[in-house]
Amino acid sequence: MSDADIINLMKDALIEILIVGAPILGVSMIVGLIVSIFQTTTSIQEQTLTFVPKIIAIFAAIIFFASWMINHISTYTENLFKMISYIGR
Secondary structure, three states, X not given: OOHHHHHHHHHHHHHHHHHXXXXXXXXHHHHHHHHHHHHHHHXXXXXXXXXXXXXXXXXXXXXXXXXXXXXXXXXXXXXXXXXXXXXXX
16 A cells, blocks of 8 residues: 555545534534524523523434434445455455
8 A cells, every 4th residue: 555545544534524414513613603693682692591502502413413423424434444445455
């Protein structure tokens, strides 16, 4: 296995991390923005007001996107195992 193959493997792994994590990060950012706008307009500066809605939204996003995330990760893992069989040749 050459250095270029290892670099490609690491690049693909980082791209997979970004793709799988993007929905949850997006939901977190949107909920954070909505709560921040609410806090600004009402002048309520309670710290738990930002934490609780975000954590609920993140759990809901994980439940909603779990099958897609597992499918995506398992496909990537299958491709990795197929690449392992080519390394010995």
